[in-house]
Amino acid sequence: MAPDDVGEGVWHDGRIGGGFASSVRRVGASRARQLAQPARGKATCVAVFLQPSVIELEEVLHEFDPDLVQLDHESLAEPAIAAALRARAVLPVLRDGRALPAELPVRALFEGVQSGTGRTADWDAARALAPRMELLLAGGLNADNVAAAIATVRPFGVDVSSGVESVPGVKASDKIFEFVRAARDAAREFCS
Template sequence: MPCRVKICGITRTDDAIAAVQAGADAIGLVFYDPSPRAVTIDQAATIARSVGPFVTVVGLFVNPTEQLVRNTLEQVDLHVLQFHGDETEAFCQQFQRPYMKALRMRPELDVEVEMAKYPSASAILLDAYRKGVPGGTGESFDWTRVPKRSSRPIVLAGGLEPENVSLAVTTTGTYGVDVSGGVESAPGIKSAQLIESFIINARAG
């Protein structure tokens, strides 16, 4: 089955449309103010409307308040939530949306033990670890740490780009890949050419 592809950190409608035209399965909108890829509610609502009904729109949060998530859901058509902080399972599952829980791959992390803490997650996203940075580092991790047999989909993130994504997919057999900086010409500004190359290579893996 072809690897699914999410293009994250979309800040412009043109970039969302370019991702859809290149065959992306999902786009990601960042609701975390310190990120250079953060969007306002109004921006996010406009972008979400631009992709059509068959592309999954994912909202990314980092240790948000419950009210922030609920306010966002009232105004933006999000299909899936993605949590990148220290959120508990009880917090993640209260919004009546499928969710992905991101795990940052610290050297001492027991992946399967940590995954077991989120049995209600639709998928687990594995991302590179850098102290104090909840994602978007542009760094990768040892792909051999990705569990080969998992009862839930695993999404691979961290340091992916057109040049290495095929090897990443081949090595891990992952359900999906998530890219942000690896398809940008500047932080928050996507390159249609890099998006297209990334998706072609991901599905060739």
Template sequence: MQVKICGITCIEDALMAVDAGADALGLVFYKPSPRYIDLDMAAKVAAAVPPFVTLTGLFVDAAQSEVDAVLESVPLNLLQFHGDESARFCEQFRRPYIKALRMKDDLDVKAAMTEHPKARGFLLDAYRPGVPGGTGETFDWGRVPQDSNRPIVLAGGLNPANVTAAVEAARPQGVDVSGGVERQPGRKDREKVFAFVSAAKR
């Protein structure tokens, strides 16, 4: 089970998450988010992260120039697009990417996946109108396709108490958490991070 700790805003939290066993870290380049990280701090975090940890940049309907500016300053391994980005937009940066799908009641997950044939995987997140992610809400894990050959990352309202049940129900390739392991928006809680990683990989 791969674990991503998202919403990293400082070197201390990045290294703590790695120490806990996180496989990937998420940096949020979406200014309305309380977990937004500026380019200077993002570059410092990237320089501190050891090899073999996937550094992921999260974008929400960003302009091409915004993504390019981040890539010039921060050596991201993976891009995560959380808005209404087309496959053509996502592919132009020539980096591996995953596409977030917000689980609206009428969303056909498999059909949505076909729209991004080159995506490295798909992150399934809870849906709330007007909010691109980080809602702290779960969705029906029974909606996660069990017969898909595309890697799936489960997100949305996960925390140390429910992640084991979520993994057993949805059988994803990975899980993604942000608010569920925080002591305040943008700052992680060491005990929660360690408990989450342990429970997810159990």
């Protein structure tokens, strides 16, 4: 996806993420800053991590300057990570089959055991959590199944990555638009 596409896609989407986990979707902090530039002020810029080192986290915070940091909730228990994120908005990730934090966050992303696989998260487990928090559903979502996911889980929002790619690591504008349209239609139907 080209930087010009990012601004247009985000206008409909609301968030843009820079991936910093080790995968085909990984971007460096300076590339994330470049891609996010057209979206600044129109969308929330998110730094997506799995379990970052403190050095990696601080580099991305300084260079990319995200509006929101998304990472597995277990990472927040590490004092150095928590200290680096003290003045930042954080979206913790809760995963299928893992223990929940003792105190549930107000808002969290719920996804499958492993990110970026295209495998669907456990919608029944997500549905049980959704009334207790602002739950963002991720994991295996695409334009074909997002309506069923929204109807089943009734999430606060949805998150997509591999479901809008033409090939692994390459976002396709047409797939983004189809996904957003399907998600918005389902939200109007099931969450009004």
